[in-house]
Amino acid sequence: MPDFEPDARLVADTYPITELPLCQLRLMDDARFPWLVLVPRRHEVSEVFELDERAQRQLWREATQVGRALLEALEGDKLNIASLGNVVAQLHVHAVVRRREDAAWPAPVWGHGRAEPYDPDALAAMRARILAELERLDLGSGDQGSGNQGTGDQD
Amino acid sequence: MPDFEPDARLVADTYPITELPLCQLRLMDDARFPWLVLVPRRHEVSEVFELDERAQRQLWREATQVGRALLEALEGDKLNIASLGNVVAQLHVHAVVRRREDAAWPAPVWGHGRAEPYDPDALAAMRARILAELERLDLGSGDQGSGNQGTGDQD
Incomplete structure (x- = not known):
């Protein structure tokens, strides 16, 4: 889907990592x-819930x-894991790794203090760490453009 | 599952409404x-992710x-919709209806100000409103105690 572009505020706040089957x-x-x-x-x-059920499952997966x-x-x-979207309406889901000693614990991360941008090496x-971990995953095939509701849905 | 009891802090902060297939x-x-x-x-x-994949799907559903x-x-x-669990470790998912004029908008609700308990009539x-809406839903059968991975999973 080469014409897909996230909301400008998401683009401004985040770095692209890769394309998953759906996201x-x-x-x-x-x-x-x-x-x-x-x-x-x-x-x-x-x-x-505006996604079809198959895409919903793929999103949470x-x-x-x-x-x-x-x-x-x-x-x-x-x-x-959270779908909020109160500020940026375009559907997006957060998956945040928390530590008991992190800057916001035990509060949620949204709106907590000021972001500390990555330096280039840390980024x-x-x-690289994320991409390495993704190689181990079986994320299925998503539901893009397939009329076959039976594929990519195995446990 | 008559022996199931939520964490005491969840019990203290919430009212039971009903039993869904999983939750x-x-x-x-x-x-x-x-x-x-x-x-x-x-x-x-x-x-x-500590639930099996079938229960994960049922939870999000x-x-x-x-x-x-x-x-x-x-x-x-x-x-x-959010699974946080930083304070109460027992798995639970929040589903919160937000309004643009609510007390926290557009911030998340967690940790925002002080809760305003329901009076008995409003509760x-x-x-009653929630139970009436549930009657219209098809939530499937969950995965409790069934060895048949093929049931209750239709879109």
């Missing part, structure tokens, strides 16, 4: 928290599995 | 926000569908 995977530019943002490549969708992989790789304490390291 | 559905005792809490009837689970029903019934502006009305 564009991005990294929030805040080195305080390992904070992923998944943006389904769908136009004019703001609520999870991608957020849960990618979040888990990063949590385990970084030995975090808790995974926070490159985090991106 | 106990509860209402946060805060009249500022129509705020559902879904607690999977599973012991010693704190992360979504219940949160999304019940949240949507309440959003539409109350003509809210946005649905927030009874909200519970």
